[in-house]
Amino acid sequence: MGTTPTATTVLLSCIVVLLGCGALWIRHWLAGQQRQRLEQLQQANVSLEARAQELAHQMTAAQRQADIKRAAMMETAEVNFFEIDVATNTRRFADAFLHLGGRQRLPLQSCCFTPAEWRERVHPDDADGMQAALDDYINGVVPHYEAQYRMRADENEWRWVISRARVVEWTVDQRPMRLYGTLIDIHQHRLNEIALDEERQMLTTGPVVMARVRLTRDSPRFVYVSSNVATLWGYQPDTLLALPSSLDIVHPDDLLALKDDFWRAMKNEEDRP
Known part of the structure; x- marks a missing residue:
């Protein structure tokens, strides 16, 4: 013999059904929101990737323009850029050749020189003075680095150059770590100075x-x-x-x-x- 459900039982059943439907609707709504958010994130990611590629292209183009300008400046002004790693005293030049006076270009077998390799290019009478000037600057004895010395252009020619540099990077304990500088051919100017000194010496003695x-x-x-x-x-x-x-x-x-x-x-x- 069956029992007749009471009003309370029916009401509870309806509530359970409604709660189940509500839970399903909420789950469906959350899934929709999640899909929408995922689509937005995917679109944002695509936009970011496109923007990143655009910026990379702009940076590459800007770098190319900077390289072109630097090369033009180096050639017309006959300026050579280099950096020095203080820890190893390694000297690295920006190009595979040096710009010398009279629009000469001296090919370099390597852009990077160890201390011994660079010393071989410097006149024996000037090598110690060049290194002493650099050491004095690195150790804080003098506020600026500047050195004039003769550099080997080929087997039969020494050319006067002037080198200047400044610290651009320091260690955690504020010691110089990297220098950036220029090397300029002053051969004709130095020869004129020597000739004037000789004339002055002749006129005085x-x-x-x-x-x-x-x-x-x-x-x-x-x-x-x-x-x-x-x-x-x-x-x-x-x-x-x-x-x-x-x-x-x-x-x-x-x-x-x-x-x-x-x-x-x-x-x-x-x-x-």
Whole structure:
């Protein structure tokens, strides 16, 4: 004999059914939200990948442009860039050749040089000074690194160069770790300096006395004489500068002819437009 369900039982059954349907709906809704979120993430990932590729392309293009500009600058300005690893004292150049004066390009067998390999390229008389200047900068003795030395261009030629660098990377204890710098050919400039020094040396210690005389209507006077006048003429420079007239040291037999030359020079100066 069956029993008739009460209203409470029916109500509970309905509630259970409703809860089950609600749970199914919630599960379905959550699954839909998850699929939607996954699609959004996938779209965002595609967008990010596309943006990353675009940025990579832009960076590559920018790097190419930077390389082109750097190469043009190095060639036109004849500048060579290098970096130094302080721990190993290894020197690495940016290109496979060095730009030298007169648009010369010196091929390098390797862009990277050990201390011994680079020292072989430096003139024996300059190698110690070059390394000492670098050590002084790294150790904080001097605030800047700069060295002028002769570098081997080929088997028969040494060329003067100037090298400058600064620290661009430090260790955790603030010791220099990496330097970045430039190397420039100054060969012709250095030869000119040497020639001027030799001329200056000749004028101060050689067989030629340099003198400057101020021409006046009364009498010419010394305003400058080179220091070697004491050796060659037997006069101290101050003695000659104190003379009332530079003609006071001229032999009497030559004085008249010299005065004629002097007055002729004065007249030519006055007649000059």
